[in-house]
Amino acid sequence: xxxxxxxxxxxxTEMGQEVTLRCxxxxxxxxLFWYRQTMMRGLELLIYFNNNVPIDDSGMPEDRFSAKMxxxxxxxxxxxxxxxxxxxxxxxxxxxxRGGEQYFGPGTRLTVT
Amino acid sequence: KNQVEQSPQxxxxxxxxxxxxxxxxxxxxxxxxxxxKQDTGRGPVSxxxxxxxxxxxSNGRYTATLDADTKQxxxxxxxxxxxxxxxxxxxxxxxxxxxxxxxxxxxVSP
Numbered sequence: 001x002x003x004x005x006x007x008x009x010x011x012x013t014e015m016g017q018e019v020t021l022r023c024x025x026x027x028x029x030x031x032l033f034w035y036r037q038t039m040m041r042g043l044e045l046l047i048y049f050n051n052n053v054p055i056d057d058s059g060m061p062e063d064r065f066s067a068k069m070x071x072x073x074x075x076x077x078x079x080x081x082x083x084x085x086x087x088x089x090x091x092x093x094x095x096x097x098r099g100g101e102q103y104f105g106p107g108t109r110l111t112v113t
Numbered sequence: 114k115n116q117v118e119q120s121p122q123x124x125x126x127x128x129x130x131x132x133x134x135x136x137x138x139x140x141x142x143x144x145x146x147x148x149x150k151q152d153t154g155r156g157p158v159s160x161x162x163x164x165x166x167x168x169x170x171s172n173g174r175y176t177a178t179l180d181a182d183t184k185q186x187x188x189x190x191x192x193x194x195x196x197x198x199x200x201x202x203x204x205x206x207x208x209x210x211x212x213x214x215x216x217x218x219x220x221v222s223p
Contacts, residue, residue: 004156013169041215042202042213042214042215042216043157043202043213044213045211047212091156092156093156098164099144099145099206101147101159101162102159103159104156104157105156106155107154107155107156108152108157
């Protein structure tokens, strides 16, 4: 398996623009997690899905952030409108067991100017 | 105050030396405690996962310990190699909750 795939790897956008980050989990993994990582706050869990259904979105910072998982092999994290403080690395991870080992993608580095 | 605190924030050691990283957590109830290694520009990779009943777990040159009474965990790296240079993140897993430490940045110098 190719592991968790994320795209794009880097995204630079202007404040106010819409940003969509994409994730393809490992085949057979029915849990998918979205994280944000910054120097100041470290890794933060934003939302996670089980069998394509959002289970906990309490980490989503505000209404500008939304996440979807239309099928078992694809998820998106959308920011609209983007702000400079959203600049961070966004990771997607998947697993077969909510309490078990998570496999992380390479991340998307987002810069909002 | 972060519910998972790691120390030191950063550490430089010579290749071949041992080192120990610390993690203290204040959250409960407890499900498991994890250590991840994150190389620069990459996603975290799991090193160990320990449940409440385990007090030590090894993965090659990495050995994690857990004291559930004092809510402390440590990650010991033996005979360090240049490839051990990375950030090490302690993660508490409780009921419906994952709490991440801010990590220790380790640099192994030749």
